[in-house]
Amino acid sequence: MRSISRLVQKIHFEDFSGSEFERLVFAYHVRARWTELAWYGQGGGDHGRDIVGSEPLDDDARRRTVIQCVNRGSLTQKKAEHDIQRVLSSSTKVDALKFVTRGAVSATRRDAIHIFAKTSGIESLTIWSGAEFEEHLRLIGEDLLKRFCAGEVFPDKADELRRFADDFAGLTDGDALAQMAAVLDRPALRTPFHAECSLVAFQQAIEDTIAALNTGIWRTREGDEIRRIPSLHHLRDQRIKANVSRSAQLIDQLRRTFLSGLRDKRIRPCACGSDTCTIFFVDPAAGVELDRIRSEALSAFREVYPGFRVHLG
Incomplete structure (x- = not known):
């Protein structure tokens, strides 16, 4: 994989391929102590589920959450509604849904997607813009960014990627x-x-x-x-x-x-x-x-x- 970016200014997620973006999203959620993570997008036939995992909550409880990786310039209403419908039609029991995007998401678009999700039966919805994802990465996963953006190839398989994200050898x-x-x-x-x-x-x-x-x-x-x-x-x-x-x-x-x-x-x-x-x-x-x-x-x-x-x- 080529060298994509430098950790000097903003991360140019637009330079990442769809698979590369999903790899980084998966690695971040390993680092953020999500458990039972499954990378459906890796194997194809995901039925709208890129990543599924058990999300930790403040009261030490957990909930089953589907993560949609949107490697596009914007999260359109049509794209969001299509993904929500596909997730609900899959066999996965959904407690919550999360969109991680590479672009900006306006307040109007967030509100419209939240309304559609709620009327569809999804009570908990999270939307991260590219800037928000970058801030979360810098908080607990900056070493992942350094490795990824310096051209170090992330593994293709979920188990190998999980070990990669849990590796402490290069941590400051x-x-x-x-x-x-x-x-x-x-x-x-x-x-x-x-x-x-x-x-x-x-x-x-x-x-x-x-x-x-x-x-x-x-x-x-x-x-x-x-x-x-x-x-x-x-x-x-x-x-x-x-x-x-x-x-x-x-x-x-x-x-x-x-x-x-x-x-x-x-x-x-x-x-x-x-x-x-x-x-x-x-x-x-x-x-x-x-x-x-x-x-x-x-x-x-x-x-x-x-x-x-x-x-x-």
């Missing part, structure tokens, strides 16, 4: 921190404690975060592997490594403090008797201590990654 510390940041952006680390709290799998979320930072293995609360990310042991700069290690240690302290609170009844489950109840009562002093530890953990990470936008509360 900044690239690694960008991936680690996603692990720390979860309700268990940013929702303040109150006298009465809903703690949905809080302890498991904390343990999963510690494991991901230390081993690079990111799992769901059920224990299934989501994907691999760089661990703190991949970091080269000793100051950065020390801060991330400190953040991991503080999160472990958070886990131990929470368990101690359960033992001495400063943190008490609801007395309703239901095994599925998520409500806990937290003594004020215990809540202050837990919030202090979480705030320090997030601050330690932010010191070496200023772009980290996660704050307690």
Whole structure:
């Protein structure tokens, strides 16, 4: 594949072939911790489904989403409606639909496509213009852009492309921190404690975060592997490594403090008797201590990654 562009100004997606654009979209979503990704466009006969995957949501839930790659100068209403109808006529169960385009998409066009999708039965629709896709790439996948735009050939098969996107050999510390940041952006680390709290799998979320930072293995609360990310042991700069290690240690302290609170009844489950109840009562002093530890953990990470936008509360 020829050298397509340089990472100096905007990325010229118009220079990418359809397959090349789909490769980059697929690789990005591997990096963005989507799971069960299938690249239908690669094999032909996609019935309007370029890529299908399990999309992570803010509350640690997931939804089945179809990704349409639109390597055209514009996303027309006719094209969008045609793709939506083809997706709905396929055998794939659809929870949401996402268009990733190379061109600009006006507000009027977005509104019209959203209206058509909703009337067709699709409640959740996302549209990324080329500029928006580039911003997302630069946030967590700039190393992919560097490799792709420097002429490094991306594999043709989905499994090989998944390994390519998960390769950490060429990552800078900044690239690694960008991936680690996603692990720390979860309700268990940013929702303040109150006298009465809903703690949905809080302890498991904390343990999963510690494991991901230390081993690079990111799992769901059920224990299934989501994907691999760089661990703190991949970091080269000793100051950065020390801060991330400190953040991991503080999160472990958070886990131990929470368990101690359960033992001495400063943190008490609801007395309703239901095994599925998520409500806990937290003594004020215990809540202050837990919030202090979480705030320090997030601050330690932010010191070496200023772009980290996660704050307690």
